[in-house]
């Protein structure tokens with residue numbers, strides 16, 4: 001090669017000019033053309049950045065039905081008579097959060113707006129308020145992947161508990177299915193991409209007229225064919241007959257605006273001085289069955305100076321004032337979570353919020369309920385006391401190694417954000433709360449379903 005170049009200088013010269021021109025072109029490109037094009041974006045879609053209002057890719061756009069007001073707002077107007085035990089008016093305030101609540105425990109927050117005296121059966125209102133402001137909401141039904149019908153099912157159920165005429169008790173449920181059946185989007189997928197939310201347990205909507213069980217006021221909403229095709233989000237699913245039912249957390253008292261609200265609180269419960277081995281916030285229940293263990297817990301707690309007990313008597317503030325409840329739980333290593341009238345309890349979520357390790361006596365209090373939210377293995381975040389050990393709860397708990405307790409508590413505290421309901425007026429929370437988790441799971445299901453239909 002080099003001998004050829006030496007022998008043919010003109011060719012060599014031409015090569016030099018050619019390279020020089022190329023080089024100049026290249027310089028020209030770098031300085032004048034490239035800067036005009038946008039810089040390469042190395043990080044993909046910034047979905048998790050707290051400064052974006054873009055809907056994340058794993059969440060489908062959601063459409064909220066504008067239901068006739070008898071299914072939601074009109075119920076609220078009768079708040080005094082919605083529940084036979086409680087005047088619900090204070091609890092429907094602030095879009096279902098209830099009234100702001102104060103306690104020395106909550107003083108870290110710059111303003112008190114993270115803490116409310118939230119009713120345990122009000123998740124449906126909180127969900128609605130949160131979704132109305134959600135970044136994945138669309139007003140265009142043709143763009144939506146998931147469809148939400150904001151029927152306040154739980155408030156409806158409790159408002160007709162005393163109705164002896166069964167057809168009258170079921171009336172609004174039947175009217176709802178008549179409404180939803182006529183919607184074009186419902187017909188398109190047979191309802192599989194639609195959901196309702198209830199703040200009450202599924203049992204309140206699953207009356208079976210053919211058996212001779214005691215009538216505790218349930219209606220038949222979840223038995224109706226249209227609802228059977230939809231998804232039902234409920235604080236307690238029917239463990240055997242609830243295949244379209246998905247557990248969502250009972251709302252507790254903490255409704256953070258931004259992620260730093262959560263981290264400040266997590267730090268506080270992590271450092272909390274836990275003076276007692278265990279505690280029980282709750283009362284006795286009549287009858288045997290699933291609540292029988294309560295008697296054992298009450299006896300053993302009463303005998304032990306390592307147990308803190310909050311007696312829940314009607315009218316007592318000890319079990320209903322958020323600050324008092326959390327104070328007891330923040331002083332305890334373990335919190336007893338026996339079943340009561342139903343399998344589940346709001347107290348489970350209060351105890352996690354307080355960093356107190358929940359102790360279960362039935363698998364249906366959490367393990368078969370909240371698959372969207374809790375780790376697959378219960379050993380990561382809880383203690384289970386099987387029936388043969390109910391007589392020796394304190395011994396059982398004292399035998400848990402200190403390192404195990406530490407790991408359990410770390411995991412429990414990690415669960416706090418995804419089990420909370422962010423304040424509905426927060427537009428940029430920068431964390432994934434209970435509503436966000438539900439939307440991701442609903443989206444996964446809908447996308448799987450549509451793939452299945454295509455092939």
Ligand SMILES: *[C@@H]1O[C@H](CO)[C@@H](O)[C@H](O)[C@H]1NC(C)=O
Nearest residue numbers: 093094095096097423424425
């Ligand atoms: C959210 O903001 C609206 C409009 O300002 C207000 O009416 C509503 O009460 C607020 N919600 C809560 C829970 O504070």
Ligand SMILES: *[C@@H]1O[C@H](CO)[C@@H](O)[C@H](O)[C@H]1NC(C)=O
Nearest residue numbers: 109110111112113257258261
């Ligand atoms: C205080 O509350 C207001 C709404 O009342 C909210 O917009 C603001 O972010 C809160 N500030 C802090 C620091 O939490």
